[in-house]
Amino acid sequence: MSQAAADNRNSxxxxxxxxxxxxWLFAEHGFDGTSMRQITSQASVNLAAVNxxxxxxxxxxxxxxxRRLNQLNLLRLQELDKLEQEAGEAPLKPSQxxxxxxxxxxxxxxxxxxxxxxxxxxxxxxxxEPAEFVRKFMAEEYAEVMERYTVALYRSLPDVPRxxxxxxxxxxMGAVSYAISGIDALALVTGRFDDDPALLxxxxxxxxxxxxxxxxxxxxxxxxxxxK
Amino acid sequence: MSQAAADNRNSxxxxxxxxxxxxWLFAEHGFDGTSMRQITSQASVNLAAVNxxxxxxxxxxxxxxxRRLNQLNLLRLQELDKLEQEAGEAPLKPSQxxxxxxxxxxxxxxxxxxxxxxxxxxxxxxxxEPAEFVRKFMAEEYAEVMERYTVALYRSLPDVPRxxxxxxxxxxMGAVSYAISGIDALALVTGRFDDDPALLxxxxxxxxxxxxxxxxxxxxxxxxxxxK
DNA sequence: ATTGCAATCAAACGTTCGTTTGAATGCTAA
DNA sequence: TTAGCATTCAAACGAACGTTTGATTGCAAT
Numbered sequence: 001m002s003q004a005a006a007d008n009r010n011s012x013x014x015x016x017x018x019x020x021x022x023x024w025l026f027a028e029h030g031f032d033g034t035s036m037r038q039i040t041s042q043a044s045v046n047l048a049a050v051n052x053x054x055x056x057x058x059x060x061x062x063x064x065x066x067r068r069l070n071q072l073n074l075l076r077l078q079e080l081d082k083l084e085q086e087a088g089e090a091p092l093k094p095s096q097x098x099x100x101x102x103x104x105x106x107x108x109x110x111x112x113x114x115x116x117x118x119x120x121x122x123x124x125x126x127x128x129e130p131a132e133f134v135r136k137f138m139a140e141e142y143a144e145v146m147e148r149y150t151v152a153l154y155r156s157l158p159d160v161p162r163x164x165x166x167x168x169x170x171x172x173m174g175a176v177s178y179a180i181s182g183i184d185a186l187a188l189v190t191g192r193f194d195d196d197p198a199l200l201x202x203x204x205x206x207x208x209x210x211x212x213x214x215x216x217x218x219x220x221x222x223x224x225x226x227x228k
Numbered sequence: 229m230s231q232a233a234a235d236n237r238n239s240x241x242x243x244x245x246x247x248x249x250x251x252w253l254f255a256e257h258g259f260d261g262t263s264m265r266q267i268t269s270q271a272s273v274n275l276a277a278v279n280x281x282x283x284x285x286x287x288x289x290x291x292x293x294x295r296r297l298n299q300l301n302l303l304r305l306q307e308l309d310k311l312e313q314e315a316g317e318a319p320l321k322p323s324q325x326x327x328x329x330x331x332x333x334x335x336x337x338x339x340x341x342x343x344x345x346x347x348x349x350x351x352x353x354x355x356x357e358p359a360e361f362v363r364k365f366m367a368e369e370y371a372e373v374m375e376r377y378t379v380a381l382y383r384s385l386p387d388v389p390r391x392x393x394x395x396x397x398x399x400x401m402g403a404v405s406y407a408i409s410g411i412d413a414l415a416l417v418t419g420r421f422d423d424d425p426a427l428l429x430x431x432x433x434x435x436x437x438x439x440x441x442x443x444x445x446x447x448x449x450x451x452x453x454x455x456k
Numbered sequence: 457a458t459t460g461c462a463a464t465c466a467a468a469c470g471t472t473c474g475t476t477t478g479a480a481t482g483c484t485a486a
Numbered sequence: 487t488t489a490g491c492a493t494t495c496a497a498a499c500g501a502a503c504g505t506t507t508g509a510t511t512g513c514a515a516t
Contacts (some may be wrong), residue, residue, distance in 0.1 A: 032260035046495050079328020125356040128409055171403035171435050178402025202445035207399050217430035274465050
């Protein structure tokens with residue numbers, strides 16, 4: 001083939017520099033709020049480099065996402081594989097499912113030196129991202145993990161209606177997302193809290209478990225009759 | 229003074245039409261993703277009308293927010309006033325505080341005919357909004373309500389460390405915000421759920437109460453000694 | 457009738473946007 | 487040494503952006 005493409009990794013680091021700069025800027029200012037000139041300037045590359053290496057701004061955004069979301073998905077699936085293997089036929093405990101799902105995300109969010117934290121902030125914001133093409137590939141790249149974990153949650157809570165479980169998973173993702181991405185936002189609102197960030201994970205897991213195992217609301221209990 | 233300004237309500241409806249159109253477009257495409265031309269076109273007004281009536285795009289965004297957030301703040305404070313008056317000296321129950329805080333928000337979110345739903349979607353997204361000026365006035369307009377409700381929560385949970393309460397309030401706001409603003413986003417991920425939207429409020433309150441009253445994580449219990 | 461002013465309008469302002477172009481650069485393989 | 491090709495670069499593209507301008511409209515008070 002071509003010369004530098006021997007290891008399929010053209011251009012020693014300008015691709016990576018672009019991805020890192022874009023990741024940070026997208027997290028900081030959003031997709032529409034970040035310009036190509038900001039990205040290439042912060043990455044110290046030529047303006048045309050993004051279009052040369054990635055094709056377009058949208059494709060760059062997608063690649064920024066894919067790079068780390070892929071890793072996160074792998075970690076989550078590995079955790080679940082391990083847990084299910086250890087459990088054999090038995091259903092997992094809800095706390096185990098949560099640990100498998102949110103553990104890797106929180107650990108990635110705690111990594112402030114390799115961009116993991118930046119990416120998790122970006123991920124949290126992107127759930128509510130308006131842009132159409134973002135929703136599209138988010139759903140695609142999330143599909144397998146969400147499918148496996150919802151099934152695992154169903155099994156771990158056999159007496160809880162499935163719709164309720166889906167909702168609570170939704171609520172939990174919201175809580176985690178805010179905890180990760182919106183810390184400074186809340187600090188503005190409630191006054192700063194000079195607090196040990198290492199305590200975030202135990203705080204969150206305790207809260208999430210409490211919510212997940214909360215008694216069903218009356219209206220739902222009454223409405224559900226013949227559901228499995 | 230001037231003629232039409234007799235009731236301080238110039239121009240029968242073009243201001244309102246602009247605000248409504250902007251509210252929807254900002255919720256749908258974000259601040260940077262919405263253009264003046266989209267707004268004025270959807271409102272069927274001249275392009276210059278926004279700058280004439282509001283001064284700038286940022287000022288328009290601020291006004292879109294102020295219009296409804298003011299109402300939401302009033303409702304929340306009224307609820308709290310009523311609850312505290314009924315309780316006399318006694319602290320409120322946590323469920324009451326949550327009802328006062330999230331009740332008005334959820335009711336506003338359920339109002340799909342007067343723009344309340346649209347605004348709550350916008351509000352949810354704006355917590356994670358990158359733009360600086362947005363954070364600024366969000367914090368200002370939220371300050372009083374947050375102050376009063378955190379104090380009420382402190383009193384309702386006297387044995388829980390205050391830092392923990394603030395965190396859990398944060399988590400709860402995340403869950404609610406997602407529940408309101410990201411419904412379609414999650415639908416993409418987990419498959420649609422054809423579900424009664426009237427059940428959202430009981431579902432949420434149950435989940436939130438479970439999380440709020442969850443046992444403290446060990447690490448926190450161990451770390452806290454002399455705190456009130 | 458006429459004056460005054462709030463409101464609306466079409467048109468243009470200068471700037472910034474994402475993207476494209478075509479030439480220069482530098483390394484690799486022949 | 488030379489040919490080939492991936493990469494970088496300065497420059498420019500047309501389009502869209504938020505905002506401003508100056509004329510026009512239409513009603514209310516004189």
